[in-house]
Amino acid sequence: MNFEYSEKDENFRIEVREWLKATLPHYLKEKVKKYQRLTKEDYELFMNNLSKKGWLAWHWPEEYGGTGWNAIEKHIFEEEIVKASAPRIVPFGVNMLGPVLIEFGSEEQKNYYLPRILNNEDWWAQGYSEPGAGSDLASLKTTAIDKGDHYLVNGQKTWTTLGHHADMIFCLVKTDLNVKPQLGISFLLIDMKSPGVEVKPIITLDGEHEVNEVWFTDVRVPKKNLVGKENEGWTYAKYLLTFERTGIAGVPNSKSALNHLKMVSRNSMKNGKPLIDDPIFSSEVAELEIDLLAMEIFNLRTVSAAAEGKAPGMESSLLKIKGTLVRQKTTELLRKALGPQALPYLPEQFDEGWNEMPIGPEYAGPIAKQYFNMRKISIYGGSNEIQKNIVAKASFGL
Amino acid sequence: MDFSLSEERKMLQETVGRFFENNYKDIKKRGEYLKMTDGFSKEFWKESSNLGVISGLVSPAFGGLGGSGEDICIIFELIGKSLCIEPFLSSGLLSSTILSSLNNPKTDLINQIIAGKLLMSFAHMEMNNRYEDHFIETKAKLEKETWKLNGSKSFVINGDSADKVIISARIEGKVNDKKGIGLFLVDNNFINNRPYNTIDGYRSTEMSFENINGELLCKDNQALECIIKTNSAGALALSAEAVGIMQVCFDLTLDYLKTRKQFGKSIGAFQSIQHRMVDMMLEIEQVRSAVMLASSTFESNSTTRDKNVSAAKNLVGRVGKLIAEESIQLHGGIAMTWEYSVAHYAKRLIMIDHLMGDADYHRDRFKLLSSI
Numbered sequence: 001m002n003f004e005y006s007e008k009d010e011n012f013r014i015e016v017r018e019w020l021k022a023t024l025p026h027y028l029k030e031k032v033k034k035y036q037r038l039t040k041e042d043y044e045l046f047m048n049n050l051s052k053k054g055w056l057a058w059h060w061p062e063e064y065g066g067t068g069w070n071a072i073e074k075h076i077f078e079e080e081i082v083k084a085s086a087p088r089i090v091p092f093g094v095n096m097l098g099p100v101l102i103e104f105g106s107e108e109q110k111n112y113y114l115p116r117i118l119n120n121e122d123w124w125a126q127g128y129s130e131p132g133a134g135s136d137l138a139s140l141k142t143t144a145i146d147k148g149d150h151y152l153v154n155g156q157k158t159w160t161t162l163g164h165h166a167d168m169i170f171c172l173v174k175t176d177l178n179v180k181p182q183l184g185i186s187f188l189l190i191d192m193k194s195p196g197v198e199v200k201p202i203i204t205l206d207g208e209h210e211v212n213e214v215w216f217t218d219v220r221v222p223k224k225n226l227v228g229k230e231n232e233g234w235t236y237a238k239y240l241l242t243f244e245r246t247g248i249a250g251v252p253n254s255k256s257a258l259n260h261l262k263m264v265s266r267n268s269m270k271n272g273k274p275l276i277d278d279p280i281f282s283s284e285v286a287e288l289e290i291d292l293l294a295m296e297i298f299n300l301r302t303v304s305a306a307a308e309g310k311a312p313g314m315e316s317s318l319l320k321i322k323g324t325l326v327r328q329k330t331t332e333l334l335r336k337a338l339g340p341q342a343l344p345y346l347p348e349q350f351d352e353g354w355n356e357m358p359i360g361p362e363y364a365g366p367i368a369k370q371y372f373n374m375r376k377i378s379i380y381g382g383s384n385e386i387q388k389n390i391v392a393k394a395s396f397g398l
Numbered sequence: 399m400d401f402s403l404s405e406e407r408k409m410l411q412e413t414v415g416r417f418f419e420n421n422y423k424d425i426k427k428r429g430e431y432l433k434m435t436d437g438f439s440k441e442f443w444k445e446s447s448n449l450g451v452i453s454g455l456v457s458p459a460f461g462g463l464g465g466s467g468e469d470i471c472i473i474f475e476l477i478g479k480s481l482c483i484e485p486f487l488s489s490g491l492l493s494s495t496i497l498s499s500l501n502n503p504k505t506d507l508i509n510q511i512i513a514g515k516l517l518m519s520f521a522h523m524e525m526n527n528r529y530e531d532h533f534i535e536t537k538a539k540l541e542k543e544t545w546k547l548n549g550s551k552s553f554v555i556n557g558d559s560a561d562k563v564i565i566s567a568r569i570e571g572k573v574n575d576k577k578g579i580g581l582f583l584v585d586n587n588f589i590n591n592r593p594y595n596t597i598d599g600y601r602s603t604e605m606s607f608e609n610i611n612g613e614l615l616c617k618d619n620q621a622l623e624c625i626i627k628t629n630s631a632g633a634l635a636l637s638a639e640a641v642g643i644m645q646v647c648f649d650l651t652l653d654y655l656k657t658r659k660q661f662g663k664s665i666g667a668f669q670s671i672q673h674r675m676v677d678m679m680l681e682i683e684q685v686r687s688a689v690m691l692a693s694s695t696f697e698s699n700s701t702t703r704d705k706n707v708s709a710a711k712n713l714v715g716r717v718g719k720l721i722a723e724e725s726i727q728l729h730g731g732i733a734m735t736w737e738y739s740v741a742h743y744a745k746r747l748i749m750i751d752h753l754m755g756d757a758d759y760h761r762d763r764f765k766l767l768s769s770i
Contacts, residue, residue, distance in 0.1 A: 139660065204734050204736060270528055271533060336756065339528045342597070343553050343598075344553070372744075376731075
C-alpha cells in the first residue's frame with residue numbers, strides 16, 4: 001500500500017494551484033470566502049477562464065475537447081478549486097449534459113451543443129424534480145405530446161438551481177403515458193426563451209433565492225431537441241446521475257470547513273479562555289476530524305479504483321451519505337462554537353461591497369445561515385434515505 | 399402524585415391558546431409583525447395585556463395573576479406553538495423577575511409592564527461572555543453619588559423598543575469575579591442601539607453607552623443571585639417554548655408523511671420512517687417530562703431550581719436539534735422553503751440553544767449542582 005500521490009500528481013497539483021493563483025481575481029475569492037451572493041457574471045468569469053485554459057470540460061474525453069484527466073487528477077483539480085476559494089463550476093451543462101450528449105446525442109447535437117458548452121455560451125439548467133416527483137423521480141408528470149415536427153410540453157419542474165440564469169434546460173418528460181413510468185420518459189432540450197416557459201423563484205429557509213420552479217404551458221419544442229430515442233430517457237437520466245455523484249463526498253469542502261471550525265473555536269471565548277481549550281468541545285472537533293480522515297481515504301480508494309477503470313457502485317451512495325453527514329456536522333459545530341454570536345442575521349452582509357461593521361467577528365455572519373442551508377445536501381441528489389435503499393437493494397440479496 | 403393542571407390553569411391555557419391561534423394563524427403574519435418598527439405588533443401586545451397574558455407571568459404579590467413555574471410554562475409552550483415574537487420574554491418575564499426580586503421590589507414598574515404601558519429589557523449578555531452569569535466587562539463607577547455606566551451589551555432581545563433597560567455591570571474586581579457585580583436601571587434614550595433581526599426572526603439589538611446615569615437596583619451577592627434566577631427563569635420559559643415548537647414540528651411532519659405519496663404509497667408507510675417518528679415522539683416526551691419537573695420545582699431552593707432547569711434546557715438543546723433536523727429531512731425539499739412553516743419552527747428550535755445557555759453550558763451546570 002502507498003497512500004502518497006505520485007510526483008506527476010504533485011506536479012499537476014502545483015500547476016493547478018499556480019494557475020488559480022494567477023487567474024482568480026481577488027474580489028471573487030473574497031466573495032466566496034465571505035459566503036457573499038455570487039452573480040451570474042461571477043460564475044461566468046471563472047468558467048470563461050477555465051474554458052480559455054481548456055479545463056472547463058474536465059470530465060470529458062480529449063477528443064471532445066476535454067482534459068482526458070484520470071480520476072486522481074480530477075480529484076486534485078476539485079480539491080484545489082475549493083482550496084483557492086473559487087466559485088463552484090456550475091455543473092449542469094459541462095458535468096451533466098455534456099457526458100450524456102457525448103454518449104447518446106446525435107451528431108448534429110454534438111456538433112452544435114458541445115462546442116457551446118466548451119465555450120461557456122449557454123447556461124444550462126436541470127429539469128428533473130417535480131412537485132410530485134422527488135425521491136420517486138420516475139413518477140414525473142410533465143408531458144410532451146407528439147405534434148409531428150415538434151412536441152407540445154406542459155407541466156412543472158421544481159428545485160431548478162440557478163434556473164433564473166438559464167438559457168437552456170434539459171428535461172425529463174413523459175412521452176408515453178400508457179406504460180410503466182420508467183418506460184415512457186424522454187430526454188428533451190428546451191430553450192428557456194420559448195413562449196410558455198415561466199420561471200418563478202423559490203425563497204429558501206435562509207431567505208436566499210437559488211432555486212426555482214419552471215413552468216411549461218404549451219411550449220413547442222422541435223423534434224431535433226430529443227436526445228437519443230423516444231421513451232428511453234430513463235437510461236440517459238440514470239447515466240447522468242452517475243456524473244452528478246462524482247466527488248459527492250465533498251471531501252475538499254469539509255476539509256476547508258474543518259479548518260474554519262478550528263479557527264473559529266480558537267477565537268471564540270468560553271469564560272475567558274479559547275473554546276478549543278474546552279476538553280469536551282475539542283473532543284467533538286477531534287472526532288469530526290477522524291471521520292473526515294477516514295472518509296478521505298475511503299474516497300481516495302474509490303477514486304483510485306475509478307482511475308483503473310472500475311465504475312464506482314455502491315461506494316458513491318455510501319460516500320454521499322457519509323459526506324453529507326460530515327459536512328453537516330462541521331456546520332453544526334461552527335454554529336455551536338459561536339454561542340450567542342450565531343443569532344444576528346444581516347441579509348445585506350452577503351451583498352458585494354457591504355462595508356459596515358459586522359456584529360461580532362466578521363466570520364460569525366454566515367455561520368447559522370450556512371448551517372440551515374446545508375440541511376439540503378442530505379435531501380438533494382437522491383436523499384440519504386434513497387441512497388440507503390440503493391445500497392440495500394444492490395448488495396444484500398435480501 | 400398529580401400531573402394534571404388545575405381548573406384555573408386549564409382555563410388560562412385555553413384562553414391564551416385561542417388568542418395566539420387567532421392572531422398567528424398564518425406564518426406570514428409573523429413576518430409582517432417583525433417588519434414593524436418595534437419588531438412586533440404593539441396592538442397585539444396591548445391585547446395580550448388586556449387578556450391578562452402578561453400578568454400570567456407575574457405573581458399576585460406584585461399585581462400579577464400567576465408567575466409560578468407552571469404558569470410560565472403554560473404560556474411559553476403556547477408562545478412556541480404559534481412562534482409568537484412579542485416581548486413576553488424580555489419585558490414580561492426577565493425584567494419583571496428582576497424587579498420583583500429586589501429588597502424593595504419595583505411594583506409600580508411591574509404594574510406598568512403588566513398594563514402594557516411600559517416595555518423593558520434585561521441587557522446582560524456581552525459579545526464575549528457566552529452564557530455566563532458573572533462574566534461582565536461593562537463597568538459601573540460612582541461619581542459624586544451618581545452611578546455612571548460604560549460599555550456595551552449584546553443580543554438584547556427586544557432591547558431596541560424598550561423604554562427602560564436593566565444592565566448588569568461590574569463595580570469592582572476582575573472580569574469573571576462572582577463578586578462586585580451590580581444591576582442598574584437605565585433610560586434607553588441614553589443608549590446607542592443598533593437593532594437587527596436574528597436568524598430565527600426576532601428583533602434584537604447591540605447596545606453601547608458612555609458615562610450614562612444608572613440607578614443601582616442591587617449589587618454583589620444579591621445581584622448575582624438575581625442574574626442567576628432571571629437566567630433560570632428565561633431558560634425554563636425557553637424550554638417550555640421548545641416543547642410547543644417540537645410538538646408542532648412533529649405534527650406537521652406526521653401530517654406530511656400521511657399525505658405525501660412516492661412509489662405509489664404514502665411515505666409514512668415505510669417502516670424506517672415510522673421508527674424515526676417513534677424516536678422523535680419518545681424524545682419529545684422526555685423533554686416534556688423534564689420541563690414539567692423544572693416547572694414544578696421552580697419555587698424551591700435555588701440549587702433544586704437551577705439543577706432541574708439545567709436538566710430541561712440541556713435536553714431541549716439535544717432533542718431540539720434532533721427534532722429540527724429530522725422534521726426537515728423527513729419532509730424533504732419542501733421544508734427548505736421560506737413559504738412552508740416548518741422551516742421557521744426548526745430555526746427557532748435550533749436557536750433556542752443559543753440563548754440562556756446551550757446544552758453544553760447546562761450539562762456543566764447540572765454537573766456542578768448535582769456534585770457529579
